[in-house]
Amino acid sequence: MELTIKNLSKTYPNGVKALDNVSLTIPQGMFGLLGPNGAGKSSLMRTIAMLQAPDSGSIHLDAIDALEDKMALRRVLGYLPQEFGVYPRVSAEDLLDHMAVVKGIVNRGERRETVKALLEQTNLYDVRKRSISTFSGGMKQRFGIAQALIGNPLLIIVDEPTAGLDPGERNRFYNLLSEIGENIIVILSTHIVDDVRELCRNMAIINEGRVLFAGQPQAAMHELKGRVWERTIEKAELAEYQQEYAVISTKLLAGQPLLHVVGDDLGTAGFQAVEPSLEDVFFSTIQGKAAQSVLVHA
Structure with a gap:
């Protein structure tokens, strides 16, 4: 399984060229997208997630032409954006159940089992009845991963996931991402070099909307x-x-x-x-x- 991006470009109405002829081949496993703030990482992630259209280029996940069939990609996509908004007075269990309905899991029994499994996988089952507003930063990020995993996606995008986390929460998040990334494509967009070094077998460096390097971290060093x-x-x-x-x-x-x-x-x-x-x-x-x-x- 591969995600293939070819000649992707995007210029915003204010004249900022966010993506400049970006081409990448992203294999199964953890893939790090590294760059400074404002490099174009979030623009690329939003484009892959079908939240904005590019001016030109193509995106394929194996046989899926993402730009021609956006719904086909969305059905196999999990996305944790940089700013993940939640309903503060809703419990983790209830919100995850609601999101499962939105993702198309209408059978109540199947949905109950799915929610339970995701809460256990992200180590949130014991706090499933608590309001998300009481969660720590790391717990909120783990909840974000839980919602991204609904529907057994083939591609997961996480945008700046460890910013603001303390070392313990960061390590727990690393372990969770590593486990998830064994069987699917996980794109980790970050400006934190350690995130990529510790997690990713392959990576790219982007700046000013252009890919400056693509390959393995060890090869780059x-x-x-x-x-x-x-x-x-x-x-x-x-x-x-x-x-x-x-x-x-x-x-x-x-x-x-x-x-x-x-x-x-x-x-x-x-x-x-x-x-x-x-x-x-x-x-x-x-x-x-x-x-x-x-x-x-x-």
């Missing part, structure tokens, strides 16, 4: 092997180093900038070679390996 260097400098030296070297990230450690740069044989300049991380891949790809920096306060 291997391409940078031997070319990433780091050095701690004084703050007053930062501008000089940014001008002279291909700085891809700058992290403050104990008040001093720790630079990561891309280059060859920089040991004589006081740099130490380091193993490339997916964060290095992300920054260097977004910047085109140019001498720019992103300041991250540690």
